[in-house]
Amino acid sequence: MTQGMLDVPDGQHVHLRLHRQVVSGPRVMRPGGGTREVHFPDQPAHARALRKDITQLRAIHAKRANVLGVEPENVAVLTFSGATPPELKSLNAAGLTVLDWFADRVVVTSSNDPELSALVERLDKYQTGPRPADPNTDEELTEATSATDPAERTAPNQALFDRIEHIRALGPDEILSPAAAVAIEAAGLTDVVTLDLQCWCPEEESEARSRHERTINAVQRGGGVVLDSTVRHRSGLSLIRVDVTAALAGTLVGLPDVRRIDLIPRPLITQLEATMWGADRLPPVLAPAPDAPLIAVVDSGVRSSHPLLAPAFADALAANGLEPGRDGDGHGTFVASLALYGSLETLLEHWREPIAPAGRLLSVRVLDDHGAFPTEELWENDLMWALEAAADEGAKIINLSIGDSRRPYTPSRPTPLAATVDDFIRRRGVVVVISAGNMSLDSYDGDLEGRDFTERVLEFEGAGLLDPATSALALTVGALGGDDGQGVRPARTQIDQVPFGRPDVPSPVTRRGPGAANMVKPEAVMPGGHLVYTHTDRSPRTSPGTSVIGANGTDPSKLLAHDVGTSYAAPLVAHVAATAMAANPTLSGRAIRALVLASIRPLEHYLVPEVAANAERERRLSGYGRPDARRAAHSTDHRAVLIAEERLQVNNVHLYVVPVPTSFFASGGSLRITATLAFDPDTRPTRLDYLGSRMQVHVYRGVTVDEVADAYFAERQAPAPAVESLDPDQAPDDVQSEGPAPLSKFQLKLQPSPMYRSRGAHIFATLGRSTRLKPEGGEQFVVAVQSMNRWRSPEATDDYALCLVLERDVEHGAVYADLRARLEVQGAAEIRGEAEIEL
Numbered sequence: 117m118t119q120g121m122l123d124v125p126d127g128q129h130v131h132l133r134l135h136r137q138v139v140s141g142p143r144v145m146r147p148g149g150g151t152r153e154v155h156f157p158d159q160p161a162h163a164r165a166l167r168k169d170i171t172q173l174r175a176i177h178a179k180r181a182n183v184l185g186v187e188p189e190n191v192a193v194l195t196f197s198g199a200t201p202p203e204l205k206s207l208n209a210a211g212l213t214v215l216d217w218f219a220d221r222v223v224v225t226s227s228n229d230p231e232l233s234a235l236v237e238r239l240d241k242y243q244t245g246p247r248p249a250d251p252n253t254d255e256e257l258t259e260a261t262s263a264t265d266p267a268e269r270t271a272p273n274q275a276l277f278d279r280i281e282h283i284r285a286l287g288p289d290e291i292l293s294p295a296a297a298v299a300i301e302a303a304g305l306t307d308v309v310t311l312d313l314q315c316w317c318p319e320e321e322s323e324a325r326s327r328h329e330r331t332i333n334a335v336q337r338g339g340g341v342v343l344d345s346t347v348r349h350r351s352g353l354s355l356i357r358v359d360v361t362a363a364l365a366g367t368l369v370g371l372p373d374v375r376r377i378d379l380i381p382r383p384l385i386t387q388l389e390a391t392m393w394g395a396d397r398l399p400p401v402l403a404p405a406p407d408a409p410l411i412a413v414v415d416s417g418v419r420s421s422h423p424l425l426a427p428a429f430a431d432a433l434a435a436n437g438l439e440p441g442r443d444g445d446g447h448g449t450f451v452a453s454l455a456l457y458g459s460l461e462t463l464l465e466h467w468r469e470p471i472a473p474a475g476r477l478l479s480v481r482v483l484d485d486h487g488a489f490p491t492e493e494l495w496e497n498d499l500m501w502a503l504e505a506a507a508d509e510g511a512k513i514i515n516l517s518i519g520d521s522r523r524p525y526t527p528s529r530p531t532p533l534a535a536t537v538d539d540f541i542r543r544r545g546v547v548v549v550i551s552a553g554n555m556s557l558d559s560y561d562g563d564l565e566g567r568d569f570t571e572r573v574l575e576f577e578g579a580g581l582l583d584p585a586t587s588a589l590a591l592t593v594g595a596l597g598g599d600d601g602q603g604v605r606p607a608r609t610q611i612d613q614v615p616f617g618r619p620d621v622p623s624p625v626t627r628r629g630p631g632a633a634n635m636v637k638p639e640a641v642m643p644g645g646h647l648v649y650t651h652t653d654r655s656p657r658t659s660p661g662t663s664v665i666g667a668n669g670t671d672p673s674k675l676l677a678h679d680v681g682t683s684y685a686a687p688l689v690a691h692v693a694a695t696a697m698a699a700n701p702t703l704s705g706r707a708i709r710a711l712v713l714a715s716i717r718p719l720e721h722y723l724v725p726e727v728a729a730n731a732e733r734e735r736r737l738s739g740y741g742r743p744d745a746r747r748a749a750h751s752t753d754h755r756a757v758l759i760a761e762e763r764l765q766v767n768n769v770h771l772y773v774v775p776v777p778t779s780f781f782a783s784g785g786s787l788r789i790t791a792t793l794a795f796d797p798d799t800r801p802t803r804l805d806y807l808g809s810r811m812q813v814h815v816y817r818g819v820t821v822d823e824v825a826d827a828y829f830a831e832r833q834a835p836a837p838a839v840e841s842l843d844p845d846q847a848p849d850d851v852q853s854e855g856p857a858p859l860s861k862f863q864l865k866l867q868p869s870p871m872y873r874s875r876g877a878h879i880f881a882t883l884g885r886s887t888r889l890k891p892e893g894g895e896q897f898v899v900a901v902q903s904m905n906r907w908r909s910p911e912a913t914d915d916y917a918l919c920l921v922l923e924r925d926v927e928h929g930a931v932y933a934d935l936r937a938r939l940e941v942q943g944a945a946e947i948r949g950e951a952e953i954e955l
Contacts, residue, residue, distance in 0.1 A: 128750040129932050131700065131711075132939060134758040134920060137773045137821050137898075155278050159271045162278075163243035169283040170232055170239075176285045177230055180370075184334035189372035190230040193290075195221045195282045204803075204907075206276040210235045213323070215316040216352075216375065216802050223286060223316075225372075241272035288369050293378040295522060296365075303362040310343070310491055311365060314376040315354035317347070317532065319802060327373035328354045334371055338364045344494040351539045352801040353532035357494045378522055380491055395423055395675060399463055400470040403427045409475035409697040411455050411690060412506035412514045414499070415448030417441070417481035419669040424453050428473040433505050434481040435498045436490050444485025449669025450677055451517045452477055455687035455694065458745060459599070459643065460665050460676075474694035474745070475513065480506050483518075495520070496533050499584075500540065507544040512697055512705065514546055515690040516590075517683035519553035519582030526577075530586040530632040535801040541589040542796040545705045547693045547712075548590040551686035552627045552638045553582025569624045569656075570722065574733055579628050585638070586631045588807060588877045589796055591693070591709060594737060595623040595644025595685040598662055619643070621722050622737040624656060626682050629736045632806045635876030636868075638739040640716060642688035645680035692745045699749035707761055707917035709794035713880045714757055714919040715748035716741040732872060740880040753930040755923045758939075766809050766905035766912045769828045771821050774897045775938040777922055779929030780889045787889075788923040789864060790882040791815055791899065795916035797877060798908055808908040811916060812874045813881060813901055814855045818894040819862040827856035828900065855900070864897075 156162035173192055180188035192212075194202070201222060207214055211234030212224040226232055271277075292300075296311060303309055315331050317324045328347050335342055340360035347354050357380065360368065368374060401424060410430060420429045420441050434440035443449045456473035457463060463471050480502040482489060489495035499518070506514050525531070530538075541548055555573060573579045585592045599619045623646040631637030645663040647656040663678040670677075689712065696711045697703070703711070718741040723730040751757045756777075764770055780787055791813045798808035816824055853874040855863060866881035873879050903914055924931050 127753045129752065129756075131751050131757040131759050132932075132936055134760040134772055134774070134918065134939075136760065136762060137771045154270075154274075159245040159274070159277075160243050163239055166239060166277065166280065166283055167236070170236060173283060173285055174231060183367060183370040183372075184338050186330055186334050186371055186373065188230075189225055189227055190232065191215065191223060191225045191286045191372055192232070193221050193223055193284050193286055194280050195284070196279055202276050202279045206273070210238050210273075210276060213318055213320075214802065215318055238273045239277065242274060242277045245271050247271075291369050291374060291377055293376065293523070295379050296377050299379055300362045300365045305361065305363040307362050308359050309362055309365055310357065310359050310380050311368075312376075312378050312380055312494070313356040313358060313368065313374055314378070314532070315356065315373050316375045317349060317352045317354040317802065319800070321349045324349050324354055328356070331356060331371055331373045335360065335364075335368070338367060340364050343492045344497055346494055346497045346500075348500070348532070348536050348539075351532055351536035351799075353496065353536050355494055355496055355532075357492075380495075397464070397467050398423050398675065399467045401427045402470050402472040404473050404476050407701070408473075409513055409694045409701075410478050410509065410511045411475045411694050412478040412480055412509070412511035413448055413452045413455060413687070414480045414482055414502040414506065414514060414516050414518065415451050416445040416483035416485075416487055416669075417443040417448045418452045418477065418479040419443045419446075419449045419667070419672075420479070421672075422449060422453075422667050422669070423675065424667050425449065425456070425477060428456055428475070428477045430476040430478050431509065432479040432481065433502075433509070435501055436482075436493055438481045438484060438490075440479065440481055443481075443669035445483060445487040446669035446677060447483070447487055447517070447683065448479060448481065450666035450679065451515060451683060451687045452479065453667035454664075454684055455513075455515050455690040458688055458691045460667075461599075464665070464676075474691050474698060478506060478509055478511050496536070499533070500536055503537070503540050503548070504544075507540075507546055512546055512708075513690050513694045514548045515687050516548065516550045516584070517686050519551060519585060521553065521556075521582055524553070524578045524582060524627065525580035525586050525631070527630060527632065527634060530588065530801055530806060531583045532801050534584040534587040534632075535799055535806075537584045537587040538589045538799045541587070541705070542798075547690075547697075547705045547708050548587065549686050549690040549693065550585045550587060550590045550592050551682040552585050552592055552594040552629075554625045554681045554683070555579060555627055570622055570737060573622070573624070573626070573628055574736060581627050581629060581631065581637060585627075588632060588635060588799060591640060591689055591712060591878070592629075592631070592638040592739075593682065593686040593689045594628075594638040594641045594739065595626040595682040596641045596738070596742065597621055597623050597646035598643050598664055618646075620719050620742065623647075623680070623682075625680055626685075626737065629739075631876060633875050634872075636735050636739055636872065636878070636880075637876070639713065639876075639878050639880070640689050640740065640743050641719075641738045642685035642742060644682050644685035647680065689743055692743045692748050695745040696748035703759070704761060704915075704917060706794045706796060706915060707759060707919075709878065710759070710792045710917040710919045711748045711757070712743050713740065713792035713794065713878055714790060714921050715744045715746075716880060717744060717747075718882060728869075731868065735868065735872070751932055753932050754926050754928075755921065756932040756935045758920045758922075758935070760918045761916070762901075762918070763913050763915050764811075764901065764903045766903045766908055766910065766914065767832070768903055769825070770901045771824060772899040772901075772918070772920075773821050774899060774920060774922075775935060776817070776889060776895050776897060777924060777929075777931040777934050779924045779931060779934070780922075781891050782928050783888050785925040785928045786884065786886050787925070788882060788884045788921070789815065789866070789897075790880070790919075790921040790923075791866065792881070792919045792921075793879040793901065793916055795877055795914045797914055798912070800907075803907060805906045807877065807906065808912065809906055809914055810853065810874050810904045811879065811902065811914060812853045812855070812870055812904065813879055813899065813918065814859075814870070815864045815866060815881075815920075816859055816862040816898040816900065817864060817889075817896070819859065819898060821898050824859060824898045824900055827859045828902070830858070831856040853904070855902075
């Protein structure tokens with residue numbers, strides 16, 4: 117089966133609305149139980165080892181002195197054992213304040229108790245080991261019973277200490293980044309360096325702000341200059357930009373409130389080369405409707421007088437005194453043209469045919485004429501100002517082709533900036549599209565003989581996403597090689613040039629995921645161009661023939677430019693989102709994100725062999741696949757998109773009943789079923805579990821909606837499964853994401869598997885078949901949307917949007933009219949009521 121069999125153009129239709137199904141209920145659940153594996157069965161020996169760690173920690177703290185007027189603080193690192201960290205409440209009960217969570221450790225402090233006496237007191241009780249159950253003498257003895265002896269309780273405080281492997285001091289190398297260390301060492305003692313100081317940002321807002329202010333005062337006391345600062349407590353971001361001498365920089369490492377010291381960012385922006393194209397060869401541009409979606413391009417500005425942009429240009433804003441109505445670098449103009457029109461090559465080829473932009477254009481300039489953020493200001497402040505300003509102006513789609521190349525992301529948590537972007541998206545309800553970031557050509561160091569470059573990117577430690585591309589609620593976009601026909605034909609053919617990559621295969625400039633908690637990032641890919649090499653010199657280089665074309669923003673005498681990068685893949689997805697919003701103006705930003713996902717065409721496998729492990733590795737480069745604007749905007753005769761927007765309480769389930777199209781039972785041809793979901797969970801970067809909840813989508817056939825409801829009810833009554841046997845990259849609720857075991861034989865085997873697709877805020881699951889469905893399997897699908905709480909209150913809710921797509925090849929009966937008629941009958945027969953299962 118080929119994807120093209122499902123995509124022959126036919127009549128366009130509005131997407132269908134999908135309504136929740138009323139089920140028998142409500143069903144009220146009891147909380148599940150379960151036993152825990154003991155990691156340290158010899159509690160006295162483990163207690164002695166931890167006491168030795170604490171003694172060393174105290175000795176290190178005793179040698180600390182006042183630094184720039186700030187009293188020393190005993191900041192400790194607790195490393196974990198097993199898959200589950202200590203609970204926050206047990207740490208707080210031991211007098212510890214959590215400063216930050218990491219995948220394998222937690223950083224804590226006890227500012228009022230540097231000797232950690234409350235922790236030691238609990239350690240003394242833990243050292244006594246297990247004793248007979250006696251709930252009247254100690255509340256802490258009511259922990260889960262031992263798996264080996266039901267009459268014996270676990271040791272006091274075992275839930276805390278059995279998860280702690282070691283306790284140690286925070287080292288200076290964990291505070292000072294390698295790049296900053298090199299820069300400081302290379303500078304003279306009196307030379308001035310510009311640094312970013314990231315402060316600890318605990319959950320208590322007053323404490324976070326106090327730490328921020330103490331650090332500012334310390335810098336000024338030491339003779340440094342504070343250029344800019346920001347505290348965004350909800351997102352865990354506390355950042356100060358300073359000019360300090362190299363000598364003072366070394367002193368700042370000793371400040372107890374400083375989490376990280378790094379060099380200022382240098383975003384990856386490439387200067388565009390102009391190509392020749394006359395205004396008389398541009399297609400006639402139609403003005404967008406007054407109510408067309410407003411697309412904000414946060415970048416280097418736009419050349420508002422450019423013939424391709426002028427009809428759509430709505431307004432321009434700028435930060436830090438930058439001139440709003442121009443583009444000194446050209447990057448923003450290039451990006452804006454792709455966001456408005458998609459790929460330009462085909463439009464330019466048919467230049468006599470009028471073209472219409474997908475929306476109106478708002479330019480928000482944050483980059484200077486060199487394509488960089490002004491160094492005197494925190495770029496994080498500029499970026500967040502730009503996002504808020506764009507939303508205030510009414511922007512519904514925001515494109516960020518900007519990335520911080522200082523620290524490529526390594527799992528498992530997002531950066532505070534990405535968390536701040538997530539908070540913005542959740543509050544403002546807009547669609548934010550972010551480029552994954554570019555790989556430096558130096559990363560390949562000319563050594564690609566006999567190797568696939570995709571393997572190099574997958575293996576290269578520094579190939580992670582660039583901040584803020586790890587934002588869970590944003591759509592992150594990687595780059596594919598240019599399509600056939602893209603780029604600029606060279607004046608002279610160089611037969612010795614060989615391309616790195618090809619259409620629908622990741623570009624060698626793209627970066628890879630995964631994102632936080634191993635969520636699928638990037639979610640989507642679009643053409644961004646690729647590189648070439650020669651047989652005599654295998655070093656990669658850019659070439660006009662393998663680039664993409666966009667509007668020129670720097671030279672008034674030139675209209676077009678060409679370049680390569682993920683910066684130009686992202687606006688192509690912004691174009692898909694804007695096209696979908698223009699056709700569906702009443703839908704929320706979540707629904708538009710779900711529609712973008714629903715429009716994706718899965719790519720052919722490019723890693724061999726085609727095994728599950730390689731499919732997961734491919735998703736780290738190419739996400740779920742390539743979106744399509746036409747598919748996002750409309751249903752067709754043979755492709756029906758059903759949409760639901762709802763609010764679901766955590767640990768509950770919504771159920772939907774969808775008729776199986778009649779043509780799905782006919783022999784021959786091909787069919788596809790796709791389910792996508794976008795939701796806006798609460799997030800917190802200082803928690804090990806970044807997302808406050810997870811959601812999952814399953815599609816069943818051959819079982820009634822009440823039977824599905826009963827199975828989910830029973831699943832929640834069962835004891836929680838043990839998690840210690842999971843693979844290292846699995847989370848404790850990955851098992852739950854598979855759905856109730858009794859329903860497994862009825863569950864459609866959509867790909868990727870539930871474990872992988874449920875880790876983020878965007879879910880995509882699809883199944884293609886070249887054989888018909890058998891009628892005896894049932895005439896309806898049951899779709900289950902499940903919320904799985906992690907650390908939020910039981911009353912918390914998640915807003916979500918669900919899309920179900922049913923496709924049939926054009927040689928068989930249409931599905932849209934069939935589904936519309938049967939859903940209308942179904943809707944007329946149902947009473948709209950509360951459909952969630954109260955688990």
